[in-house]
Amino acid sequence: MTTAAQMKLLAQSFMGRHTDFVFHRRALVRLPIRHILVSFEFDRSSLPEEIRTKCGASLMCCPPPWSGGGVGHTLDRASGFRDRPNFVAEFTEELERANREVLVRFQTLQDVMDYPPIPFPGSEMDCITRSTLLATLGRFEEAARLLAPWIPGQRGWLETDEGIIRKHYRKGSKAWQRQQKSHDIIAEHLANVEKLHDLMVAGKPRPIAALLHDWEAIGARSHRIERYWEPSPFPFELA
Structure with a gap:
């Protein structure tokens, strides 16, 4: 796995030309950070010399406990x-190209x-991220319509999953604890989505x-970027 220190050294040339980027937790993050997190991310790999790079923009206020979701490119x-x-040289040139052609397009939530x-192999916006983004823009009815069919489907899945855990895992065992933890995280996420939908x-x-x-404050803590994050009104608050 290429270490964070090695990645930071590799990105020095790009950072020297773009002072609006900081290296943070295996990523180059663009400042200022308000409602969207624009970055280059360097994924971990099992091979010591390998680097996997992607770029994109993610929404800061996704429903907890997940605090990411948006669009991106490998x-x-x-x-x-x-x-x-x-x-x-190719790495640096590609960062320059992607910053010039892709990341520059992400300035606002509307962008x-x-x-x-x-x-594929890019990342498309999922239903929850899209509906949350619509909410930040004040398009509440449209966002609620998008969530309406997802919520009962997810609730049904949780009920099925609960039955599987009860049937196949001994309560209190390590395997049961792992399955139950995963179940509880999904249930928490659903409860937050339902809260937004009802409002x-x-x-x-x-x-x-x-x-x-x-949620945005939770996202800032999750990404550990509180010192860079600048709270600001959402577009519908300024309308």
């Missing part, structure tokens, strides 16, 4: 083995919404804003 020319001939769908159906902008601000 950067093939900035991925591979760092001992490959000319890799350092993320307007970004075209990304085919949007009721058409209550102030409670919606308060909830999204709370």
Whole structure:
């Protein structure tokens, strides 16, 4: 696995030309950070010389306990083995290109919404992220309609999962604890999504804003970027 220190050294040339980026937890993060996290991320690999790079933008206020979701691209020319001939130059050139052609397009929440769908092997926005993004833009009815069919489906899945755990795992065992922890995390996420959905159906902008601000603070703590995060009003609060 390429270490964070090795990645930071590899990114020095790019950072020297772009002082709005900081190296943070195996990522190059663009400042300032308000409602979206724009970054280059360097995924871990089991091979010591390998680097896997992607870039994109994620929403800061996704429903907890998950605090990520958005759009992104895998950067093939900035991925591979760092001992490959000319890799350092290709890596830096690809960061420059992606910053110039992709990341520059992510300035606001609306920019993320307007970004075209990304085919495999990119990352497309999931239903929950899209509905939360719609909520930040004040499109409450549209967001609620998007969530309406997802919520009962997820609730049904949780009920099925609960039955499987009860049937196949001895309560209190390590395997049961692992399965139950995973189940509880998904249940917590569903409860938060339902809370947002109910507020949007009721058409209550102030409670919606308060909830999204709370989630954004949780997201900042999850990413450990509190010192970089700048709380600010959502677009519908300024309307």
